[in-house]
Amino acid sequence: MSDARDEIMEATYRALCTHGYADLTMQDIADETELSKAALHYHYDSKQELLESFLDFLYDSFTERVGDPPGETAPERLRALVEKVLSPPVEDDDERVAFKTAMLELKAQAPYDEGIRERLQRFDAFLHDEFQAVLADGIEAGTIRDEIDPEDAARFLVTTLDGAGTKQVAVGQDPDCTRRMLTAYIEGTLTVDGPDREPQEVGPE
Amino acid sequence: MSDARDEIMEATYRALCTHGYADLTMQDIADETELSKAALHYHYDSKQELLESFLDFLYDSFTERVGDPPGETAPERLRALVEKVLSPPVEDDDERVAFKTAMLELKAQAPYDEGIRERLQRFDAFLHDEFQAVLADGIEAGTIRDEIDPEDAARFLVTTLDGAGTKQVAVGQDPDCTRRMLTAYIEGTLTVDGPDREPQEVGPE
Incomplete structure (x- = not known):
């Protein structure tokens, strides 16, 4: 360029x-x-x-920054990937929200603009495939539960991260809250050695 | 009126x-x-x-339609609530996406418009509180795992549903996919008698 x-x-x-x-x-x-x-x-x-x-330019810098997340195990790499998505390299909070807001406006154009939609799909597919690859590696290595479907779990993570971005713009939801929720999901649902799950009696409701 | x-x-x-x-x-x-x-x-x-x-009008019809979801147990009621959010009472697919798209544009106005932001926060709080109440009931009745934090899990569900709406507009994500993911989360993570979780050996990765 x-x-x-x-x-x-x-x-x-x-x-x-x-x-x-x-x-x-x-x-x-x-x-x-x-x-x-x-x-x-x-x-x-x-x-x-x-x-x-501009979207192509963003895609290049996003994939370079977010791809191949660091970590020894799959759960560590999942958390690193979430962290990278939640912490764009912008220090100023107002600027970060202003840019996210412009991106939300742009997403609302996608149904009417094939060029924008195709580019948003590339971002979506990239992030989904990153999560899916880490999950599949983790299942093979025995750190991710083998009843997890890597494709579905990746879709879930990507969807929740997207929702967190929208909620930040629309209702001011704190990204720390999203970070905590996703950490709990990775550790409690996806990871083999997650928190203890005591068997519980099922009572009538 | x-x-x-x-x-x-x-x-x-x-x-x-x-x-x-x-x-x-x-x-x-x-x-x-x-x-x-x-x-x-x-x-x-x-x-x-x-x-x-108009947002107040939507709020009234949303709370009437979505509030107090049917079901015998908390997991059933959670699924019913997800279903109601995912299935607005509009038969025509194009119309549904067109309206969701307009709502996404409106969300992008929230940082600059306190009247809109306050109303979006009411929607958000209503849905969050519905989920939280069902989860808390379920923990008391023994159908929801008692290590679940009802507030955090409710926030997670609301955030993922929001992301699903944005993804539907921006990249055409199928609501059936969202339904499947959330059902898996409710059954696998939140519900006491979820799918069997065999203990697994943790291997090196």
Whole structure:
């Protein structure tokens, strides 16, 4: 990618944080660069094309940051993967929520925009496949319960993480709460040596 | 609520399905009624006020439909509650997705609109409290594992259902998949007489 394109991608990120997705214009993005709007159009024919490139740019940095999570065992690697998704490399809380909000607006465009939908599906498939691979490895190694279906459990983790992002934007749900819930799910449901499960009497309700 | 207000609420629903949230105008809503735009303004000063009333209207119908789920035992009632959330009373698939999409746009407004955020928080709190109450009853009756924290597990269920809604809009995830995942979670993790959990050897990974 050329320097100008790099600069435009960074500017798009800042413009999305400031203006959101729905009202974003090429001028807003140009204003975040040293370039004119005409120069922006030299690199990208349309806002649509620019935003699709931006999603590709995000995908590359997401997969690089999140892929192949560290850890000795599958449960450790699952927790590391959850942690990476919950802790994007942005220090400022307002900026993080502003960007998540713009991404939520963008998700609401997916039913009407095949280019956006395909790119969101790539993110979804990547994260799902990462979880699934770690779960399958863990079952083989005996650290993940062998009655777990890696595909379904991966889908569950990805869906809950998505919900946590939406809840953070919509009702201000604390990511720490999500972290605690998912840790409990990984340790209590997925992991072989999870917390003790005493047999209990089933009583009438 | 007067007949005119009822008619306006139904019209708002149809207009949201057709136009989405971001571009919705008072005229779009008036066009779905026998009323003029001026008559609409007689009932609601602004689009903001109308949309807040619409969320209150949705809340009333949601709580009536979803509250106090049927079933003999807590696990049955949890499944019934999940089912009600996943199966809104709309037969047409396109209409359902169109409305969910408009609601997702609306969630993305919450950080900038306290009236919307407060109303979304009411939905969230209602559903959370329903799950929590059923879980607490189930622990007392011995059908839900007593190491479960009802508040955390309720938060988990609500978050996953939210994620399922977002995934349906953004990447076309099938609600049947969500239903299967949540049934497995309720039966395998929350329920006392869940599937057998054979002790397993922990091997090196």
